[in-house]
Amino acid sequence: MIDEATLVVMQQQMAQQAAFAQIPDVVKRFILHFYQSILDNNVPEINAAYESGWNKLTEKYYAKTEWPDAELIAPLVNDDQVFLTLYRELYYRHVYSRLSPDVDDRFHSYENSCELFNYILNSEGPVPLDLPEQWLWDIIDEFIYQYQSFCIWRSKVKSKTEEELNMLADGAQIWSTYSVLNVLYSLIQKSKINESLAAARRGESPEAIAEIVGEFGSRPLYRTLGYFSLIGLLRVHTLLGDYTLALKVMDNIELNQKARLTACHVATYYYVAFCYLALRRYPDANRTLVNVLNFVSRMRPYHTRSYQYDQINKTADRMYALLAIGIALSPTRLDENTMIGLKDRYGDQYAKMQRGSEGLAAFEELFIYACPKFISSSPPPYEDPDLLALYIQDPPVDPPQRHLALFLADVRSQAAVPTLRSFLKLYSSLDAQKLANFLDEDEEELVQQMMMLKQASRSISRAGIDGGRLLDGETISTSDLDFAIDGNMVHIVESTIGRRYGSLFIRNTEYAQRIFDNLRNSPLPIPKAASPTVAEAPTTPIAAAPKVAKVTWAKA
Amino acid sequence: MSQQWTRPATRTEIIDQLVEGVDRYNPSNVSILEDYLYHQIREREYDCLANLAILKLYQFNPDLYNPDVVINILIKALTAAPSPDFNLCMALLGERQNLPLSDNEPDPLIPLLPSLRNLSTLLQTCRFPAFWESYQSEELSPLRENYTVEYAGFHDSVREVVVRAVKVTFETIGKERLGHYLNLTGEDLEAYVSSLGWSLNPSTGVISIPPNPDNQIKATVTRENITLPSITKAHRTFRCLARFGDGKALGCLSSLLTSFEPYAILVEANTIILVLKN
Numbered sequence: 001m002i003d004e005a006t007l008v009v010m011q012q013q014m015a016q017q018a019a020f021a022q023i024p025d026v027v028k029r030f031i032l033h034f035y036q037s038i039l040d041n042n043v044p045e046i047n048a049a050y051e052s053g054w055n056k057l058t059e060k061y062y063a064k065t066e067w068p069d070a071e072l073i074a075p076l077v078n079d080d081q082v083f084l085t086l087y088r089e090l091y092y093r094h095v096y097s098r099l100s101p102d103v104d105d106r107f108h109s110y111e112n113s114c115e116l117f118n119y120i121l122n123s124e125g126p127v128p129l130d131l132p133e134q135w136l137w138d139i140i141d142e143f144i145y146q147y148q149s150f151c152i153w154r155s156k157v158k159s160k161t162e163e164e165l166n167m168l169a170d171g172a173q174i175w176s177t178y179s180v181l182n183v184l185y186s187l188i189q190k191s192k193i194n195e196s197l198a199a200a201r202r203g204e205s206p207e208a209i210a211e212i213v214g215e216f217g218s219r220p221l222y223r224t225l226g227y228f229s230l231i232g233l234l235r236v237h238t239l240l241g242d243y244t245l246a247l248k249v250m251d252n253i254e255l256n257q258k259a260r261l262t263a264c265h266v267a268t269y270y271y272v273a274f275c276y277l278a279l280r281r282y283p284d285a286n287r288t289l290v291n292v293l294n295f296v297s298r299m300r301p302y303h304t305r306s307y308q309y310d311q312i313n314k315t316a317d318r319m320y321a322l323l324a325i326g327i328a329l330s331p332t333r334l335d336e337n338t339m340i341g342l343k344d345r346y347g348d349q350y351a352k353m354q355r356g357s358e359g360l361a362a363f364e365e366l367f368i369y370a371c372p373k374f375i376s377s378s379p380p381p382y383e384d385p386d387l388l389a390l391y392i393q394d395p396p397v398d399p400p401q402r403h404l405a406l407f408l409a410d411v412r413s414q415a416a417v418p419t420l421r422s423f424l425k426l427y428s429s430l431d432a433q434k435l436a437n438f439l440d441e442d443e444e445e446l447v448q449q450m451m452m453l454k455q456a457s458r459s460i461s462r463a464g465i466d467g468g469r470l471l472d473g474e475t476i477s478t479s480d481l482d483f484a485i486d487g488n489m490v491h492i493v494e495s496t497i498g499r500r501y502g503s504l505f506i507r508n509t510e511y512a513q514r515i516f517d518n519l520r521n522s523p524l525p526i527p528k529a530a531s532p533t534v535a536e537a538p539t540t541p542i543a544a545a546p547k548v549a550k551v552t553w554a555k556a
Numbered sequence: 557m558s559q560q561w562t563r564p565a566t567r568t569e570i571i572d573q574l575v576e577g578v579d580r581y582n583p584s585n586v587s588i589l590e591d592y593l594y595h596q597i598r599e600r601e602y603d604c605l606a607n608l609a610i611l612k613l614y615q616f617n618p619d620l621y622n623p624d625v626v627i628n629i630l631i632k633a634l635t636a637a638p639s640p641d642f643n644l645c646m647a648l649l650g651e652r653q654n655l656p657l658s659d660n661e662p663d664p665l666i667p668l669l670p671s672l673r674n675l676s677t678l679l680q681t682c683r684f685p686a687f688w689e690s691y692q693s694e695e696l697s698p699l700r701e702n703y704t705v706e707y708a709g710f711h712d713s714v715r716e717v718v719v720r721a722v723k724v725t726f727e728t729i730g731k732e733r734l735g736h737y738l739n740l741t742g743e744d745l746e747a748y749v750s751s752l753g754w755s756l757n758p759s760t761g762v763i764s765i766p767p768n769p770d771n772q773i774k775a776t777v778t779r780e781n782i783t784l785p786s787i788t789k790a791h792r793t794f795r796c797l798a799r800f801g802d803g804k805a806l807g808c809l810s811s812l813l814t815s816f817e818p819y820a821i822l823v824e825a826n827t828i829i830l831v832l833k834n
Contacts, residue, residue: 241647402650451682451721482773486727493775
């Protein structure tokens with residue numbers, strides 16, 4: 001006799017077998033191969049499976065559905081829990097990017113991330129795992145993305161079902177800010193990445209650094225995760241509006257170093273530039289953005305086929321928007337390519353923003369488009385129905401709107417700058433009363449605006465600092481127009497930029513090179529047999545000799 | 557940001573460890589930081605990053621929220637103008653949900669916040685007379701009576717904001733105008749001016765501000781600095797051309813091509829003439 005419980009188990013097994021049979025053979029083979037590469041720690045093979053195999057099969061079989069459940073493929077991989085955790089990492093990432101995660105996906109992806117990080121962090125010695133850098137970056141990146149996505153989803157109380165409300169009331173620790181920070185700080189501490197970066201800055205030998213970082217930190221897996229966690233913290237703190245702390249966690253990182261990974265490089269610069277913008281350090285923001293935008297355009301030819309290409313391009317578009325904001329608030333000469341890229345994308349908005357308060361709408365548009373997706377770290381009071389009712393009645397302002405309001409307050413306080421500047425540019429000295437009349441303002445009001453203008457043309461900047469930390473800086477003048485008030489008389493001077501030899505030089509040298517090559521390649525006139533009479537009278541070495549070859553200089 | 561801002565000399569070792577390390581997230585440390593804030597208020601010190609660390613703890617632990625502390629932090633940040641400190645504090649604050657306090661008392665921050673914001677804008681935009689008028693208004697008596705009264709030298713701190721703005725903008729300024737900015741008159745004003753080391757001409761009433769890099773303006777021509785190594789990296793040709801000077805490529809070219817024995821090179825307008833010697 002078969003009892004009911006056994007029957008249920010059997011039915012489940014049969015259903016599983018049927019589902020297993022549904023998995024295409026090519027996918028099964030892929031998983032086996034993927035599993036074997038990870039067992040062998042064969043990084044090139046893992047990389048190939050990760051970057052190409054997975055994506056190809058996704059396109060073919062799983063463009064609109066989930067990959068097979070981890071439990072289903074467990075028999076294929078000897079029920080290897082480490083592999084299954086890594087597999088789920090990819091499984092959920094696919095759900096987040098291609099499908100829409102439901103509440104179970106959100107909770108389970110959190111649990112799976114915890115499992116992965118527990119495995120890495122809480123083993124006695126370093127775990128015997130090597131993963132490609134790109135994957136490690138994606139793990140950290142995705143971890144923060146899912147946290148961010150959860151915070152935004154969680155803050156929308158009204159659209160929650162009964163079941164979701166219950167789960168949220170019980171699961172306050174799921175994707176909590178403390179747990180996310182805990183993971184990032186633990187990875188940083190375990191890998192001793194800060195100590196290692198500081199030692200490298202002091203110029204210590206690789207042996208000495210290996211000594212400092214110990215058995216965990218000398219493994220690529222830990223070192224790389226530690227480094228990416230620093231960038232992760234930069235991102236989390238920026239999302240929470242803590243710009244000083246965001247830059248502070250970068251104390252040991254030197255920005256001008258070579259990019260280790262394009263995605264990481266671009267993300268780092270984006271968040272650093274945004275923090276500078278929020279700190280009103282516009283020159284630093286602009287410099288950071290120009291630097292990375294040049295990098296992106298140099299990298300473009302190499303990334304056309306990469307699956308990250310879209311992502312990087314989107315970030316670049318947002319960085320052009322930030323740059324447009326930055327140079328509208330603190331006019332800076334840009335190199336030609338960057339300026340063209342900027343005007344192609346945001347020419348209209350840029351023109352409006354240069355006109356002060358008239359451009360407020362353009363500032364708002366670009367800020368909302370280009371800012372990080374700000375989040376609120378504290379959940380609505382799901383555990384207390386009374387408070388939750390109050391919360392629904394009077395919800396806090398959406399985080400992006402809140403940060404926008406603060407930013408626009410900065411813009412508004414500078415609103416008079418463009419008009420004042422355009423008047424001052426016309427004079428070398430001017431009575432304050434006269435200027436006030438032009439502008440139809442009260443003289444005293446105007447003099448106060450002039451103080452504001454003066455302070456707006458000063459900024460803290462890292463420009464003159466070699467090395468040092470991102471928060472360091474000195475006050476510099478950011479404007480080519482300077483003035484001082486003597487009693488009631490405004491004295492104005494303008495700084496000019498001398499002729500730029502650099503580009504002229506490069507252009508002309510390129511011409512020279514081309515002509516030089518042409519000359520070398522063209523057949524030379526045949527020398528006449530040397531005649532003694534001519535040889536005796538070389539008064540000018542360059543005589544109008546019979547054989548003259550002409551090469552026309554390319555028209556500039 | 558200056559060293560004084562990122563790590564004030566007055567910051568103690570214990571506070572420094574809290575601000576710099578992961579202990580800053582530990583809610584049980586909030587009272588140490590709050591005590592330090594009140595110490596700053598009494599002793600005319602200022603440590604923005606330590607105060608932001610308090611707001612961070614409030615952000616993560618809404619139970620800890622203490623409106624009086626927040627108001628004091630904002631008042632401190634006001635007088636840091638034109639530095640963006642006030643907004644940095646506001647960026648961490650806004651998450652506060654409009655939920656009742658644990659003792660069911662009304663939150664004193666809510667009615668004060670618009671005024672504080674307004675005061676910050678007035679200082680940021682250098683509208684000092686309007687600042688004093690607003691600050692001394694009837695409406696803001698709760699701010700004065702409950703908060704700034706405890707703040708040692710609040711008026712002086714605001715005057716320092718004024719001095720920072722005046723010093724960079726003016727070479728000389730009328731006594732009356734400065735008096736309006738500082739909210740001082742008569743002997744008080746004269747005493748304050750002389751404490752700054754500024755000189756007042758009693759007959760004209762004009763105050764001279766000592767020269768500093770910001771109020772001494774001069775026209776400059778910014779020159780581009782090109783270093784030889786940066787060029788030689790760019791192009792192999794530069795290796796032979798760079799030594800010829802400042803970019804007169806035509807001249808460079810003729811010099812370069814003199815090595816073309818037995819031919820000589822003549823450059824005329826936009827034409828290169830290759831001439832056979834002899």
